[in-house]
Amino acid sequence: MVIFGATGDLTKRLVVPALYNLSRSNVLPEKFALIGVARSPGTSESWRDHLYDTMKTYVGNPVTEFDIDRIDEPAWKRIADKISYIEGDIGDPGLYEKLRGALDVAEKTRGTEGNALFYLAVGDRLFGPVIDQLGKAKLTDQHEDENGKHRYWRRVVIEKPFGHSLESARKLNAQILRTLHEDQIFRIDHFLGKDTVQSIMAFRFANGLFEPIWNRDRIDHVQITVAETVGVEQRGTFYEETGALRDMVPNHVFSLLSMVAMEPPTSFDADAIRTKNAEVLAAVQPVELSCAVRGQYGAGTVLGKKVKPYRHEPDVAPDSSVETYTALKLEIDNWRWAGVSFYIRTGKHLSKRLTEIAICFKQAPYTAFQYTPVDTLRPNWLVLRIAPDEGISLQFEIKRRGPAVDLAAVKMDFNYNDWFAKEPNVGYETLIYDVMIGDPTLFMRADMVEHGWRIVQPVLDAWAAKKADFPNYDSGSDGPKAADELLRHDGRRTWRPISRPSECKPP
Template identity: 70%
Template structure:
């Protein structure tokens, strides 16, 4: 693995802890070699020591139960002893000649057989520069044997964002595919490394109980929520160029939607599953601006601590027109989902951290209970909890004990930690392993990327024309703006609460 951006935040915070966890569980091949590429003036030993120091910090931060002073020395040694550091400027051809030498050394010393992953943990504007330089140096070529099979493989991992809008996504895809085959490109999204996300398809298609009711006849609507308690922290410069919609909708939330709404695949191979997801995205019309809400967090209190407004954050313009909250309504125009609204929302500095998919089933008829003490029938909810308390729960009605016919809402609850041993995990382990074995199931295809941008492009265009004075605000530590409540309210629906004692569990 050639890791561009070897001294950057992403490398320290996620990539190295993930590789360490793979080493700890013996999932790294014996021949694995890590080549770091960055501009910093350091030796390989300096780089190793720097990574070891940050490993304790970040692997502990990602796993509260993990003792950061209890690093597995053997697992770290297996990884560290096969590290090589290469210094250079990403725009200079000389760097890629030095990189060729490091790849040759890895092959001689560790028998890598020519296989290589180029991981671009760098700024998005440098993606094409690096890929084009790799091409000029002939480092991404896959020469063929006489039988037509490649002698070895070369793969490229690209971090989000995959473009800034529809036009830039198309141009990025065109430039990449002018050099690489689609099966060489792995567009990585850390959301998809979570166990609950990967379990969506198993839950749907491995149980005869749910698939027959997974349609417009039984489902009233679907809510997908990604709420964060953190603000922009030190990422003000990035966020000013991105915003909540670009940061979360085209990748994380629309990918979750595609997994919930896809048709049953004929197999679980990557090509089949990605085609089914792409069909869903192709069936979603462009979102009209009046079906989307944006807002920016103001002053308030988050988790008991005072929070300043977004416009006072570091590297944020005092008249910023960038949203920190977005909610939208969309539909999937196909036979299964016709008329079923999907509501998506995400925001920063909200009252509680929660990522979940909430499926509300249509209400049972009240008629059988009209002459009883039942005052109302509450809806049935199926919750797929992705973070922080991974699991699945089903809410339904039962009779309350006593002589009168009265109903109570209860739930059946499955939590991963109750059934399976908890492993230290930062969310990248499965994804990096899949790149190694060439499984693209959890990675976006070019047409999928372009569909996600097509869906939200009218909203981006409309918001770009709005002034900062038109930006709604919500207090930090709240559930979001009143405009988001009205988005559902005009159809007689309401968001599931994300704050309060029953948040994420009952409605």
């Protein structure tokens, strides 16, 4: 495994801790070597020591405080003993000759058999140049036997963002496909490494109860929420060029959308699943400006702490029109979903950290209950919780105890931690392991990426042409009020509250 950007934030926070957790779980291959590549001066020993020091902060579960006593020294040693470092500029062809030598050494001393995984933990502007250089150095060539089967493989992991627009995504796809085959490219999205996301297909297709009602006949609408309590922190320069829509929607949110809306695949083979994912995105119509809301956080209080507005963050323009919140209404134009609205929202400095897919079923006829003490029947909700507490809940109506016919909303709740042991996880373990074994199921194909940008490009163009009246929501709130109008315009109530997502609780 070769990491470009070896001294960067992504490497120390996520990639190496994920490798450590794979080692702890005894699934990291014995025939393994880790090669770091970066411009920073250093040696193999200094990089190894740096990674070990940062492990004290980032290994384990990143949302809880780390305890140094939890480091599994033998598990770390299985990685540390196989670490090497190469200093150099990624634009220098000489660097790739050094890398060729390091790969040859790894093959001889570690038994890697020529297999190599190149992880691009670098800025997105460098994706194309690095792959071009790897190709020129023949480091991406795969050796095939007389039957056309790979005797050794070369794979490349590319982080988001994959382009900044439809045009740039198409250019980047064309550029890297001149060097790589599609089956060598793994466009990574850490959202798809979460257990609940991977369980969506099992939940739908392994239970005869749910798949028959997973369509426009029974479902009224779907809400997908990705809410964060953090602001832009020290990423002002990046965020000024990106914004919430580019940063989250074409990759993270659309990955969730395609998983929840896909047709049943003919098998759980990667090609079959990704084809069904792509069909969903191909059926989504480009978003009209009237179906999009943007917001930017002002001052407020988040988790009991006063925070400053976005325009006062480091490296942010004082009159910035970059959105830190976006809400969209999407329509999927196929037989399963025609007429069912999919509402998505994502934002920073909101009231609570929450990622969920909430499915609202059509309301039951009211006539039979018109003389009961309730004002109206509540709809049934099926909620797939992805973060921070992974699980699934179902809300439905029952009769209260007593002689009167009085209805109450109750909830059945499944929590992953109640049923399965919780393992330290940073969200990348499954994905990195899948790259190693060559399983692309959880990675986006070129056509899926381009469909994602096609859907949002009209909104990006319209927003770029007109400055916004910002800020329009307080930090610590659920976002701008205008987002509620997306639902009210369709005769629906409003979004599920982020800070109190449960619609019912025991009396």
